[in-house]
Amino acid sequence: MNQHHHHRSPARAFDIDTRLVTAGAMLTVCGSLVACAGLALAGFALVNAGRQWVRQMEVPPGELAAAKLRQAKQASLAGMQAWQAAQGDGGRTNP
Structure with missing residues (x-):
């Protein structure tokens, strides 16, 4: 039996330009x-106006x-008194 070995070339590394990632992160922070x-200034203005x-x-x-x-x-x-008066007994209950 003849065994065939498949030789694969090593996978290429995922190349990331760290300078671009760093610049993007810095822009996001800024x-x-x-x-x-801006939110602080707008909030301050609204509080003062209020x-x-x-x-x-x-x-x-x-x-x-x-x-x-x-x-x-x-x-x-007044509404409760009017309702009781409309009941005819002035709101009193008879035992």
């Missing part, structure tokens, strides 16, 4: 830093929220 700086807007309000947001909550509670109570 771009990320510029993007972060603070100025709140300062210019006649009624502070906390007071406005409290007033709206009181109104909602009063409206809820």
